[in-house]
Amino acid sequence: MKRTIINTAAIVALGVTSVFADLDLEKDELKFGFIKLTDCAPLVIAKEKGFFEDEGIQAEVIAQPNWKTLLDNVINGNLDGAHMLSGQPIAATIGIGTQADVITAFTMDLNGNGITVSNAIWEEMQFNDPDLDTPTPKHPISAKGLKPIVDEKLDAGEKLQMGMVFPVSTHNYELRYWLAASDIHPGMYTESDTGGRTDAQVELSVTPPPMMPTVLEAGNIQGYCVGEPWNQQAVAKGIGVPVTTNYDVWKNNPEKVFGVTKEWNAANPNTHIAVVKALIRAGKWLDEKDADGNFVNREEAVRILSQPNYVGADYDVIKNSMTGTFIFQKSDVRKMPEFNVFFDHYATYPWYSDGIWFLTQMRRWGQITESKPASWYFDTVQKVYQPDIYLQAATLLLEEGLIENSDVPWNTDGYKPATTEFIDGVEYDGRDPIGYINSHKIGNKDAEGLASK
Amino acid sequence: MKFKILKALDVAGLQVFDPVVRLICGENPPEQVRKILLFIGVPIVTFIVFLGVWTYLAPRHTTKAGEVPTPGVVKSAADGIWTFHVRENQKATDFLLEGDAREAALTAVEARIAELEPLAAAAKVKLDELDAAAKAKIDAEAAPLQEQYKEMRKTSRDENKATKAALIAEADKLPVNDAAARDAFLAKVAAFDLKQEADKQAQKDFKAKIDAAYTTKFPEMEAVRSEYNGYEEELQYLSKRLDYLTGDNQSLKIAGESTELNELEATFLTAEGGKATFAAAEKVLKKQEAITRISDSEYSRPWTFPRQIARSVWCVFVGFFIGTAIAVPLGVVCGLSRVCMAALTPLIALFKPVSPIVWLPIVFIIVGGFISDPELAPVHPAFLSSAITVALCSLWPTLVNTALGVASVEKDHVNVARVLRLGFFSRLFKIVLPSALPLIFAGLRISLGVGWMVLIAAELLSSSEGIGKFVWDMFNNGSSQTFAQMFVVVFVVGAVGLLLDRIMIVLQRSVSFDGAPTAI
Incomplete structure (x- = not known):
């Protein structure tokens, strides 16, 4: 608790320094939208800790009812920018769903989702795989134990139903990835099937995050993939068991971004840089650690997030995941310090390779209906991801001494090194999207020749 | 004097207080007391009984989503909503404070922080202790159970394995074509299946016991926890106030x-x-x-519930006036002309039953087409869309009633107008409208009621600030308060609706010359 009066007194004594002399803001009263999930933290913190005010911005941070409305509000100008699913700016740009040019210069966080199944399914999974039937089963848990249940249901002429939050959400792709890694077909999107259920062995449907536990309890779905606090809620209410987190599906995967329209960016370039500056500081503040590697500011962040106009869930529920513990079962409380990453591993930088991963998943599952050459992937991601803006903001912050030189990947080409840290160990290299699409057993395949085009 | 008050009460639709006034004036006390008991005493008793039943039943219905809140919990949720409102207002005030007032506020805040910090620290220590104790207790209880469970599962698995092996061995020696022996074997296999099922069930029951151990409640710890959370929340609020009194x-x-x-x-x-x-x-x-x-610059204040209520009431009136402006003229035209009536009847019948949920997206798109830049628009598009949706859903009762009222003007009156050779407009304003007014207002009253109900749904969908948005936001919070907050909304919506209805009754009565009775 560093709530010392001395600090604030010092500020008064020094007078108020104006930081925003450098940037000519085109607009200083901004409205940002967010969805009530803990990973909206950078936006909320930038407001509540005064990082926006330091830039001369008066920001209003407004809860949105669902991802669709949030995107619509950004596109029609009700909002200046918003906390978005990584897939949203990409999908909007290439015209999946609402077509609009939405860009991003800031990644809000890594990880932060979980896959939860109902108690009944968990029991059957335990029965199928006795290794799971201990108070603390070994992780990561694959969907292998789920396979016999799926088959049994199929024999009975039924399909297991699972929920995710939005067709182009990370949750959708993660859930599909997890299922497909254990040879369960989650269904394909086709031109005529925008619900993504063609050939499905498990049917996925869209459910808004706050409805997940309720719908699970009602038995309409048997499992779901969603962000926090909705997995911990299921445990707290005793209606489901989180079997895995997306940290296990893909270690340190990109999750949410801060999106604005291209038009807005063109009209307010300096304001955009100022906003990104404030967000970078918020990210850094959230991930600040003491010498022992414990988060310094997370408890305060949780206190702020649990206010009813922000995430609003109970302090003790949000606290779990945000301070690095995750409750899988009442008997299974684990340390997961990287459940939410807001700054480490260059988390806030808008990596091209992250954008390309989402594009490959959209192609893999048929949301992108036709084959595209590799160059199309590179061009598209460069339309959406704007590291230039990020680097301008970072340069200013460095000059002001608010971040370290080592906080920013200054000389990267925007592609993370190839990684195999997936639940099935398949290698992903953002420079070879076609090869990656073809390396999966389930899903669309493209002609090899496209890789060099 | 007495009669003036009585008349006023009558017009205001507050006849229930009639006997009170009469009693004070000393008019036939026994009769008045009897009336007071009936019209005031009985409702109060009913309400108390209602609260009692609620208090009794609520804790007895527990779902996994939470407990049904008791009146006390609802009250505390209402307090929480109010505290949030007060605190946000305070921050807004602090932002603008200057000079001595700022200094004074600063001292007060610092004093309060100094007072709270040790309390919070103490509560934290106590909470940690209790928490550790609770954990230890749970572990002590659950660990042996877990062991037992493991043992139980192992025994059952081993047994079943052995039985299965034995059965297979027996099957090996079964004589072919010996129906009796085969039937006996079948029975054995069936028994084996049954045993397996029974084992599974026993294990499940045992697991429930383990779960119960994990979900043991520790009321003392919860009390300390909520106390600690209260301190910390206030400290968080105070530290924000400090910001607004100093640097910000x-x-x-x-x-x-x-x-x-x-x-x-x-x-x-x-x-x-x-x-x-x-x-x-x-x-x-x-x-x-x-x-x-x-x-x-202004403090960017989040919408709090009281402000949302005000905004909702404003929105319903805007929608109601739009609806009235369409419905009354249209109703008059329909009432006057049979051709119009015939022409519009199918349309009215077609659109009347359409739900607000359907209107809203349509209205949203149309309104959005006229407002390209919401920043510059005089009204927020979401607000306008909600208001128009209210209008579309609520104008039908007024429309139908107006048409009916206009069409059923007494023949004699119309004949008089003919004899006097009144022009169209004099006829309309002197004869037709006055005699149709009571029915028009009856329609308006229904319309306003419908509009109020529709508005909440419209706001919920359009995320226009108002009660509907509050409901959706609080539902999305999924906090332990959510359930109780919904009950608060029930009472607020009910109370505002009641108030609106009373206003319409007053208006309706003031235009009914025959003292037409009004429903409650």
Whole structure:
């Protein structure tokens, strides 16, 4: 608790320094939208800790009812920018769903989702795989134990139903990835099937995050993939068991971004840089650690997030995941310090390779209906991801001494090194999207020749 | 005097208080007391019984989503909503405070922080202790159970394995075509299956016991936890207040900028050389601009429930007036002309039953087409869409009633108008409308009621600030308060609806000359 009066007194004594002399803001009263999930933290913190005010911005941070409305509000100008699913700016740009040019210069966080199944399914999974039937089963848990249940249901002429939050959400792709890694077909999107259920062995449907536990309890779905606090809620209410987190599906995967329209960016370039500056500081503040590697500011962040106009869930529920513990079962409380990453591993930088991963998943599952050459992937991601803006903001912050030189990947080409840290160990290299699409057993395949085009 | 009051009560639709006035004036006391008991005593008793039943039943219905809140919990949720409102207002005030008032507030806040910090620390220590104790207790209880469970599962698995092996061995020796022996074997296999099922069930039951151990409640710990959370929340609020009284305070910010402005102006005065002077001049102007901007800035306050209620009431009236402006003229035309009536009847019948949920997206798209930049629009598009949706859903009762009222003007009156050779407009305003007014107002009253119900749904969908948005936001929070907050909304919506209805009753009565009775 560093709530010392001395600090604030010092500020008064020094007078108020104006930081925003450098940037000519085109607009200083901004409205940002967010969805009530803990990973909206950078936006909320930038407001509540005064990082926006330091830039001369008066920001209003407004809860949105669902991802669709949030995107619509950004596109029609009700909002200046918003906390978005990584897939949203990409999908909007290439015209999946609402077509609009939405860009991003800031990644809000890594990880932060979980896959939860109902108690009944968990029991059957335990029965199928006795290794799971201990108070603390070994992780990561694959969907292998789920396979016999799926088959049994199929024999009975039924399909297991699972929920995710939005067709182009990370949750959708993660859930599909997890299922497909254990040879369960989650269904394909086709031109005529925008619900993504063609050939499905498990049917996925869209459910808004706050409805997940309720719908699970009602038995309409048997499992779901969603962000926090909705997995911990299921445990707290005793209606489901989180079997895995997306940290296990893909270690340190990109999750949410801060999106604005291209038009807005063109009209307010300096304001955009100022906003990104404030967000970078918020990210850094959230991930600040003491010498022992414990988060310094997370408890305060949780206190702020649990206010009813922000995430609003109970302090003790949000606290779990945000301070690095995750409750899988009442008997299974684990340390997961990287459940939410807001700054480490260059988390806030808008990596091209992250954008390309989402594009490959959209192609893999048929949301992108036709084959595209590799160059199309590179061009598209460069339309959406704007590291230039990020680097301008970072340069200013460095000059002001608010971040370290080592906080920013200054000389990267925007592609993370190839990684195999997936639940099935398949290698992903953002420079070879076609090869990656073809390396999966389930899903669309493209002609090899496209890789060099 | 007495009769004036009675008349006023009558017009206001508050006849229930009639006997009270009469009693005070000493008119037939036994009769009045009897009436008071009936019209005031009985409702109060009913309400108390209702509260009692609620208090009794609520804790007895527990779902996994939570417990049904008791009146006490609902009250505390209402308090929480109010506290949030008060605190946000306080922050807004702090932002604008200057001079001595700021100093005084600052001292008060610092004193309160100094008072709370040790309390919070103490509560934290106590909470940690209790928490550790609770954990230890749970572990002590659950660990042996877990062991037992493991043992139980192992035994059952081993047994079943052995039985299965034995059965297979037996099957090996089964004589072919010996129906009796085969039947006996079948029975054995069936018994084996049954045993397996029974084992599974026993294990499940045992697991429930383990779960129960994990979900043991520790009321003392919960009490300390909520106490600690209360302290910490207030501290969080106070630290934010500190910000607004110090670094983020408007007057201080302006003061800081002004000092800098003075310096810049000094530099500008002494600047030499064209380039430097120009740059200095620009800096001065920029600083001046910044100062204006800060003095114009406001604390960006989140919408709190009381403000949302006010906004909802405003929205329902806007929608209601739009609806009335369409419905009354249209109703009059329909009432006057049979052709119009015949022409519009199918349309009215077609659109009347359409739900607000369907209207809203359509209205949204249409309104959005007229408002390209919401920043510059005089009204927020979401607000306008909600209001128009209210209008579309609520205009039908008024429309139908107006048409009916106009069509059923007494023949004699119409004949008189003919004899007097009144023009169309005199006939309309002197004869038709006055005699149709009671019915029109009856329609308006229904319309306003419908509009109020529709509005909540419209706001929920359009995320226009208002009660509907509050409901959705609180539902999305999924906190332990959510359930109780919904009950608060029930009472608020009910109370506002009641108030609106009373207003319409007053209006309706003031235009009914025959003292037409009104429903409750």
